Amino acid sequence: MSTQVAGRPERPELVAEPRPNYLANGYGIKSWLLTVDHKRIAILYLVSITVMFFLGGVFALLIRLELLTPAGDLMAADMYNRMFTMHGVVMIFFFLIPSVPAVLGNFLVPMMIGARDLAFPRINLLSWYVYIVGAGFTIAVVIFGGVDTGWTFYAPLSTIYSNSNVALMGIGVFITGFSSILTGLNFIVTIHKMRAPGMTWFRLPLFIWAHYATSLIMVLGTPVLAIAVVLLAADRIFQIGVFDARQGGDPLLFQHLFWFYSHPAVYIMILPSMGVISELVTCFSRKRIFGYTFVAFSSLAIAVYGFLVWGHHMFTSGQSIYAGLLFSVLSFLVAIPSAIKVFNWSATMYKGSISYETPMLYAFGFIGLFTIGGLTGLFLAATSVDVHVHDTYFVVAHFHYIMVGGAIMGFLGGMHFWWPKIVGRMYPEGWGKFAVLMIFAGFNLTFFPQFVLGYMGMPRRYHAYPDEFQVLNVMSTAGASILGVGYLIPMVYFLWSLRFGAVAGPNPWGATGLEWTTPSPPPTENFDVTPIVTEEAYSYSKEEPEVVGGTQSTRASLR
Amino acid sequence: MFENFPLFPPQASTIAGEVDLLFFFLIAVSAFFTALIYLMVTIFAVRYRRRSSEEIPRQNLGSLQLEIFWSVVPLVIAMVIFGWSASLYFKMVRVPDNAMDIYVVGRQWMWKFQHPEGNREINELHVPTGRPIRLTMTSEDVIHSLYVPAFRVKLDVLPDRYQSLWFQPTKPGTYHLFCAEYCGTQHSGMVGSVIVMEPRDYEAWLAGDASGGSMAARGEKLFNQLGCVTCHVPDGRGRCPTLVGLFGRPVQLITGEQVTANEAYIRESILRPNAKIVSAFQPIMPTYQGQVSEESILQLIAYVKSLAPAPGQTVGTEGNMPGGAVSPGSTGPAPGTAPAAPSQNRSNQ
Structure with missing residues (x-):
């Protein structure tokens, strides 16, 4: 994409004269905690969200163990309720919300557009500290005994009846929201103002488009969640009655406010991963x-439409038929733009030169699981079918296909793709492939049976369940153990690669994109000289590209 | 098929088969597109695998025709599903006129049912086959959700509000009854069964336990005990509007608004009498908030429903449809008492 390199690995002058990379720019703890380098902040985020992922994973494991048998025998109902609540919140x-944007986005947005850093490096660091404060509240909540309202915090259960740490958790979520807002704001300004010369909007990698759309949702949606959580806490602490029907309030108002953010939040989680997949499919x-x-x-369309569909979480709540x-x-x-993406990724592979490195396997996994997740979304959008499957395991399966099968596959695919760039070392390819197959198999064994369970009528958030649901639950728990091991393997070999991995070189995949024109790991200032961009994104060949079944005029429209 | 390992819920209501039909259509659509994508990806991945590390394939930009094709086709299919689903949804939410009433109160963590004949049950609901049944539901505390998978029906049960759910059972048997909205510690214990019986068996069951009299009779007793009767005298000459023939009729309020005297209106009138004042009456009624339980309120409503209009008065048919009543301003004058907040009714929210 840039003139000099255009994605080919050879760039002797970079390899010949290595500058100190960002990891070598200071070693003390202070050099990390006070850094304003977007790449180091990405690493700070990576460490923190990994800790939170394993915390959430432990809760998931305990949930699945409890559900191995129909009776509630492993833990008390109260404990189980806290487990699934904390699993969801964490x-x-x-x-999920910070995963791709705060780690990969932070690292790559400036590099991909040819900038030295984000527009507001200090705000970037602030957003991490804000996240840490929010996470601290969450850990405190776990230590004080957790929350038992479900991650949805529905009133009046959360405002009046729950005797767990709802207000504390609310404060944690409220604070963390600002971290999202700051990151989104930073990305928007950076993408608008910091693009290298020649990096026009339509030369941006699609990863950037996806992050731009995500940032819009973060900035516009998160304040609504903040308001909802503040009202919830006020209702709980001061009994102001906004959500209390007996005082003239309305519990459904909370659901509207909550989902006005939390449905778009699904797109905060999935859009960045879609951006990753566009990079992977083209490269491989x-x-x-x-x-x-x-x-x-389609990324922008998803971001906009995503704000208009929150009521589909409330078809059985008593909202009016016509609103429904x-x-x-x-x-x-909103399903259409997602379909467009999947079709375009598939078509990109047509007559390509496809190789099966680990990141590409994650891309295959993403496409496969996201397709199922997206199509089962149609069942839930259909009011009359949703009445039956709402709040059952069908919904649980559906959103895990999107958020785990989609978002986490994308995150891991991106981590495997850019890991050589981030640390300058390769991970063992064989283990990488083994882990992705385990994750794919384990995931399907965990969550596919839950579609069946859901249609059979097993409600979600059940600590004990009727006997006839056991076989499918056992399958699900077995799958979850495979999935858990699958997630541990990359953790181990990533750490191993820091020391023992083969040196990656600037561009091990032969990918296009400005980030691959720098050494691995990149120097603190990213680029020696600001690159000048003269090509479209993904220019893998100098030949003039063709237009399938089209004329010159359609060519112009596709550019 | 599988005795101990069922993979599909029983179909025991008139709409269950229709929901399943749409479900199977959705499965067919999903299976088709999943197969299409999987095949495409697999075939391309194998056929166009990289054969030499130097290989650079011919590039292409895309195709407007293809983009239009694969946007429009899914859109059309999605709209077909929407239309189908919406028409079925109307059927599912519109309660038939001849529905038989049963009253439901949910609380942490049990379901309480009252039949108009007076039978009361907890976590068990007996219903006959062959006729539509309307559940009028409310909650004493948090939000619950009544769910009977075999009937393919579910509706949230909210505090301070009546929600109506209907179904028509088709097959005698015992079916799961679940709370589907997470409601606190014993959420998964808020379960029970729906026992569907042949109409004759149901009659016998009803007759087997009617010790306390019908709901209306209990309501009348409460009406006397609570002193309602001292003001709401039947001949309409009391300080308060008469309740005779009130149910289902439009009520003229002091604000000029007109509301229908349905369950929500009557409930509101008991708990918040000053919320809406009937035209030509004074706001003198005290609140009964905290003095009557949700179940008692339902009994009072059943009593009000049972009050037949005095001879000569034109009154609307029973039922809570607004249009069906008296022409405005006709004889059966200003019924009404208190208040109603029709905005609490589900279709307005």
């Missing part, structure tokens, strides 16, 4: 993305 607010097919503008604009139908039709519409 995984969503403290792992050595192909320009098929339909660049459609993939780019409106949210239903809008929910069907």
